[in-house]
Amino acid sequence: MAVFTPLSDAQVAAFLEKFDVGSFVSLKGVANGTENSTFFVTTDRRELVLTLFEQGEHAELPFFVELLDYLDEHRLPVPGTIHDREGIALHSLEGKPALLFPRLPGRHPQAPNLAQCHALGDTLGRLHVVSKRFPGHRPNPRDLNWLHVMHHKVLSYLSPADQTLMKDEVDDFESAFSQHDELPQGALHGDLFRDNTLFEGDQLGGIIDFYNGCTGDLLFDLAIVINDWASNDDGTLNAERYSALLSAYQARRPLTEDERELWPTMLRMTALRYWLSRLLVVYVDPPAHDLTPHDPERFRTILNARIAHGALPLPEVSA
Ligand SMILES: Nc1ncnc2c1ncn2[C@@H]1O[C@H](COP(=O)(O)OP(=O)(O)OP(=O)(O)O)[C@@H](O)[C@H]1O
Ligand SMILES: N[C@@H](CCO)C(=O)O
Known part of the structure; x- marks a missing residue:
């Protein structure tokens, strides 16, 4: 409760x-x-x-x-x-x-259909187009600097193989991002999981819970969405949901060349961001209440699937 x-x-x-x-x-x-x-x-x-x-x-x-x-x-x-x-x-x-x-209308989609993925991609694309001009400023509290500092806090709770996985990934992200200029910036939702949306049928009635909202790389927001909305049970990408969401998004805001290059890395980085934040809740900073924490394993599975298979090709942007 x-x-x-x-x-x-x-x-x-x-x-x-x-x-x-x-x-x-x-x-x-x-x-x-x-x-x-x-x-x-x-x-x-x-x-x-x-x-x-x-x-x-x-x-x-x-x-x-x-x-x-x-x-x-x-x-x-x-x-x-x-x-x-x-x-x-x-x-x-x-x-x-x-x-x-x-109070906005609708229910959280458990298993989003393609029309719902399309609706979310379209709305997130519109949101990012206008959020580029949002004048407020709040640096992303879950960015690469945060990963760098915080991953040390959970290493001792992990198996040797997972420790190596986490350390190697953070090193890889730092190396990949250091080779690129700043990505397109704007305001982000920062946590746009299915349970932060409300749908009436295929109609998106609302996006809620903006308390991870911040300013930073727009691509970070998109990667969080894809990992939650377009992953199969085994963590691999679901090609149909992936394509529905990204086609609709890119019709509003096509990704830049740098964003396309960093896309597979960003999918892994945001998977690790949730693996880590969930591990921190379980081991390091449990909440005072007794609600069941979210399962960190889910995002370790997603991360491993992204490492094994990379990202699917991004859909072509229609002219
Ligand atoms: N504006 C709204 N319109 C309709 N329902 C809402 C609205 N805001 C919140 N809710 C409902 O209340 C629930 C909890 O709200 P919210 O997600 O903001 O809480 P929270 O404690 O921050 O939860 P979380 O665990 O998602 O961080 C939502 O799942 C949704 O069902
Ligand atoms: N969406 C987050 C919880 C709220 O920040 C998670 O699934 O770990």
Whole structure:
């Protein structure tokens, strides 16, 4: 149950009075989610989501508000924050930072079909086109520097073969990236897994959970998406989902020559990023709550598959 800070109906009813969203009708804690307390709130006018921030750098919340509002203004399907009557989005409730959002329609796809992959590729391409001009700045906290520093913390928990695998990969990434100029930059979602999207049928109703949002290599975001959305159970790439997603993405933003060259490396680097972050949660910095952590093995499998088979060819960009 991902409600770490319970709220009463009366508290939420009083909170809503600051906003022009109608009167409180009901409140329901949201069971999924692992980081923040999330509630579905119904008023006599609309459906809302109330999020209390339980962890992380609260100083970074204004960045997330600006990013969500910027993307919402550019007609991306994201929950732009709801501002109160004085224009303020970020509030405090029960001593925790609090944000109010529209509730977006849809469900997380477990096994995305090709139309859903196409829809996600198209929207991510549009998002990256507009996010290049986003004025905010938050360096990617899970970039190669982070991998370099943090992988040392988990080595002692790994088999000798996995230690070698992880060290060799980080060396390879450093060597590959040092041979290229800076890749195209912009704002990233930073964690665009299936469970951070909402679909109604084949229609993408929303992209949520921007709390890994940052600025950096756009290719990093795309590689995270491909590893989660287009991997088979054995970690190999699923050619149909891969092609549907990347064709749609590249119709909006064709990859540059440097990005095409670094693509197989970026797929491996983002696989290792999740292998490592999940290992850190299991061994080094377990959360206070008892929710089951995500399985690190999944991303070791994906990494090994990328090493064994490389990336599939990128689809041709139609002129
Ligand atoms: N704007 C929204 N519209 C509809 N549903 C939402 C919205 N925001 C959050 N949710 C629902 O609440 C759940 C938890 O939200 P969120 O992913 O932001 O929480 P979290 O604790 O950061 O979780 P995670 O483990 O994914 O990091 C989502 O899986 C989704 O079902
Ligand atoms: N999407 C992340 C968890 C949330 O950051 C993972 O699958 O490890």
